[in-house]
Amino acid sequence: MNSSIDETVEQLEADFAMFDSWEEKYEYVMDLGRNLNWPDHLEQREDLLIQGCQSKVWLDHEMQENKIIFYAASEALIVKGLVAMLLNIYSNRSPEEILRLQPDFLDRIGLSQHLSPTRSNGLHSMLATIKRIALAYYTG
Amino acid sequence: MSQLNPIAAPFTTAPVDWNAIRADFPLIAGHDLIYFDNAASSQKPKVLLEAMENMVTTSYANVHRGVHRLSQQATDQYEAARKTVAKFINAADEAEVVFTGGTTDSINTLAFSFGEAHIQPGDEILLSGMEHHANIVPWQLMAERKGAHIKVIPVLENGSLDLEALDALMGPKTKLLSLVWVSNSLGTVNPIPYLIQKAHAYGIPVMVDAAQAAPHMPIDVQAIDCDFLAFSAHKMCGPTGLGVLYGKRHLFEPLPPYRGGGDMIDRVRFEKTTFQGLPFRFEAGTPHILGAVAFASVLSYLSNIGMQQIEARERQLSNSFRQQLQLNFPEVNAIGTAADSVSVVSFLVQGRHPMDVGVLLDNQNIAVRTGHHCCQPLMERFGIPGTVRASLAFYNTEEEIERFFVALRKTIQLLR
Numbered sequence: 001m002n003s004s005i006d007e008t009v010e011q012l013e014a015d016f017a018m019f020d021s022w023e024e025k026y027e028y029v030m031d032l033g034r035n036l037n038w039p040d041h042l043e044q045r046e047d048l049l050i051q052g053c054q055s056k057v058w059l060d061h062e063m064q065e066n067k068i069i070f071y072a073a074s075e076a077l078i079v080k081g082l083v084a085m086l087l088n089i090y091s092n093r094s095p096e097e098i099l100r101l102q103p104d105f106l107d108r109i110g111l112s113q114h115l116s117p118t119r120s121n122g123l124h125s126m127l128a129t130i131k132r133i134a135l136a137y138y139t140g
Numbered sequence: 141m142s143q144l145n146p147i148a149a150p151f152t153t154a155p156v157d158w159n160a161i162r163a164d165f166p167l168i169a170g171h172d173l174i175y176f177d178n179a180a181s182s183q184k185p186k187v188l189l190e191a192m193e194n195m196v197t198t199s200y201a202n203v204h205r206g207v208h209r210l211s212q213q214a215t216d217q218y219e220a221a222r223k224t225v226a227k228f229i230n231a232a233d234e235a236e237v238v239f240t241g242g243t244t245d246s247i248n249t250l251a252f253s254f255g256e257a258h259i260q261p262g263d264e265i266l267l268s269g270m271e272h273h274a275n276i277v278p279w280q281l282m283a284e285r286k287g288a289h290i291k292v293i294p295v296l297e298n299g300s301l302d303l304e305a306l307d308a309l310m311g312p313k314t315k316l317l318s319l320v321w322v323s324n325s326l327g328t329v330n331p332i333p334y335l336i337q338k339a340h341a342y343g344i345p346v347m348v349d350a351a352q353a354a355p356h357m358p359i360d361v362q363a364i365d366c367d368f369l370a371f372s373a374h375k376m377c378g379p380t381g382l383g384v385l386y387g388k389r390h391l392f393e394p395l396p397p398y399r400g401g402g403d404m405i406d407r408v409r410f411e412k413t414t415f416q417g418l419p420f421r422f423e424a425g426t427p428h429i430l431g432a433v434a435f436a437s438v439l440s441y442l443s444n445i446g447m448q449q450i451e452a453r454e455r456q457l458s459n460s461f462r463q464q465l466q467l468n469f470p471e472v473n474a475i476g477t478a479a480d481s482v483s484v485v486s487f488l489v490q491g492r493h494p495m496d497v498g499v500l501l502d503n504q505n506i507a508v509r510t511g512h513h514c515c516q517p518l519m520e521r522f523g524i525p526g527t528v529r530a531s532l533a534f535y536n537t538e539e540e541i542e543r544f545f546v547a548l549r550k551t552i553q554l555l556r
Contacts, residue, residue: 022503026554030496055495056525075525076493077555078500 005097008089009105016109025110026078033080036087038073050125055079057122059129067092068134072126082111082123090130098134103127156449162535164441174506174540174547179324179352179484179513179531181374188379191437192430203429204403204420218429221436222419228439229369230360231386235418238385238392239427243351244274246370246385247318249422250347251278253395258315261287266309266317266344269295269521272324273514275349279318288315295521299326299476306335310342317346321353325513325529326476327458327484329353333364340365345391351375355533356454356482358447367391373435377442382431385422393417399424445534453534454483461485461530461541468545471552475527486513486527492555494528500554501528504547 003011019025042048042058050057055076062069070091074080090098163169164185175183195217201210203218219234226234240246259265265279269292276290283290291309294302310317317339321332332353336346347368350359355376361369368391373382387395397404397415401424406414415421442450462485465472475486489497498510511526512519519526530544 023554026500026503030554055493076495078496079493 005089005093005101009101012085012089013105013108016111029081029085029111030077031081032084032088033074033077033082036072036074036080036084038071042071042073050122050129055122057083057126059126061133063137066094068095068098068137070130074122079123083126086123086127086130095134095138098130099138156445156453158453158534158537161445162537165535168535172505174536174544176530176532176536176540176544177507177509178355178533178536179375179529180509181380182355182377182533183535184379185377185438185441187437187441188377188434191434192379195430195433200430202426214429217433217436218427221432224436224439225384228359228443229354229384229386230362232362233389236386236389236392238387238419238422239432240370240383240385240422241381241428242372242374242383243349243370244278244383246383247274247347247349248278249385249398250318250368250370250387250395251282252398253422254316255282255286255288256396257394259283259286259288262313263288263315264291264311264313265289266291266293266314266319266339268293268301268319268330270299270301270323270326270328270515270518271318271320272349272351273516274351275318275320276517292517293319295518298478299323299328300478300480301328301330301335303331303334306338310339310344314339314342314344317344318349319346320349320351322350322356322482322484323476323515323518324352324484325515325518325527326478326486327481327531328476328478329480329482331480332366336365352484357451361386373431373438376438378435378438379428379431382428382435387418389418393421397421397424401425403427450534451482454532457532457534457536457538457541458483458485460538461532461544464541464545469548469552472548475522475524483533484529484531486529488524488527489552489555492552494526496555497528497548497551500551501544501547504550506544506547 015028016025019028042060045058048058048060050059055074057079058073060071070087072083072087074083165183166186167183168175199210199213199217201214203211203215205211222237222239223234226237231237240249259282265283265288267276267279267290279290282288293309294305296302319330319335322329332348339346345367348366350369350371352375353359354371367388369386371384374380404416404420404422404424406416458481462474465474465485465487471490473488473490475488488494494510498508501508509529513529
């Protein structure tokens with residue numbers, strides 16, 4: 001049984017609260033990145049590419065029993081890790097759950113710099129795309 | 141025969157106290173931050189603030205407008221700034237110096253005005269494969285409007301230009317060569333005097349993108365004999381929002397204006413408006429008065445240090461950086477290894493994305509640029525997504541370079 005979206009976020013925050021240094025934080029993120037897998041077709045599909053200036057991010061999804069399953073790929077290891085973190089939270093959730101979650105947990109774990117609109121790494125666009133997809137199903 | 145390489149003049153002045161110079165830059169002096177992103181924009185010395193404050197508190201008004209005393213004082217200072225720039229690049233006539241919004245604005249101005257005056261369908265503009273987008277896109281826009289074509293001088297594997305390809309690329313259809321002097325992403329110093337001479341032999345005028353050259357070496361537009369030259373103030377310790385477009389008077393003045401407005405007109409009638417000559421013809425509207433006046437103070441500051449000294453210092457720092465990188469980091473590939481380079485060192489850690497390297501360096505208080513550096517065609521030429529770029533300025537130190545390499549070692553270990 002999956003934990004709820006709120007439980008997942010709480011767990012993430014708890015994990016990050018244990019880290020004393022930036023090195024540990026990034027080790028954690030990069031480990032997530034090393035374990036991120038995605039279907040081969042993602043990187044071949046230009047239409048799945050989320051435009052980011054520095055690191056490409058591809059995002060695909062499918063609907064299964066009112067849950068949106070997201071798949072994402074990226075080039076840079078840290079971005080892969082952040083992508084994995086977002087998927088862990090947002091994938092396999094109902095549109096309602098996705099839309100209800102306030103993304104301020106990113107501030108609390110001290111990684112929001114990587115998701116602000118001015119950091120051109122595609123992650124902010126990825127989060128926006130996730131919400132847009134959820135909204136489309138929700139109003140759909 | 142004019143002197144083709146003005147930078148080769150011998151040094152005669154006393155050694156510079158670089159620690160004292162560093163103390164002139166409030167944001168970095170006495171701070172832990174290692175700022176190696178000078179090619180994006182340089183830090184600002186106190187003289188910039190002092191000049192702005194002085195003008196704001198004593199002599200600020202609009203220029204070229206009023207009979208009142210303040211406006212006259214402001215106009216005098218603004219025009220004196222133009223003279224200072226003209227002297228800095230050794231322009232024959234200060235009217236050949238037009239203030240713009242920056243290098244990008246300068247090139248857009250020239251591309252439009254030159255295109256209107258001289259470009260016919262089928263004509264060609266010659267660029268190189270290492271241009272910044274700012275020296276590609278304005279020409280493409282113009283070429284599209286005029287039915288002209290863009291030709292490109294290829295880049296060799298070491299990041300220098302394929303000079304042997306020149307003769308095949310230049311011909312009667314070539315109406316302009318627009319070329320970067322120092323590559324913002326590789327640091328390559330192109331042999332501009334040679335290239336200008338070569339183009340002139342075909343009767344082709346040359347525009348030089350000196351955005352990354354002007355901060356690092358003496359510029360003598362008459363010695364190199366360029367027809368147009370563009371650079372930005374903010375990359376050489378000056379304010380943002382200000383740049384220069386230099387042009388030889390006989391080529392520049394006949395060009396039609398790029399923007400219309402106040403200050404650039406001779407006489408406005410609804411039937412027909414006539415325009416001023418250089419430089420006002422290309423300075424529509426209220427210019428960046430404070431910026432230009434402050435920039436003049438910065439140029440005096442740089443001239444007092446000596447551009448030759450600055451060049452020698454920056455070559456020494458970037459060569460030292462390059463050597464240590466090559467010697468101690470076999471897992472790192474330098475991108476661009478041309479014999480002549482300055483300030484910029486671009487590299488990739490094998491198998492690692494440049495952005496990962498940049499983020500981990502940032503966490504160690506080091507500012508570098510990662511990405512394609514607005515040179516996507518060049519990155520494609522090398523088949524890479526981008527690079528990590530360290531760009532050094534005269535106020536950087538050997539000690540910072542040492543600390544950088546400690547941080548790079550740690551970064552590579554984290555990315556293992």
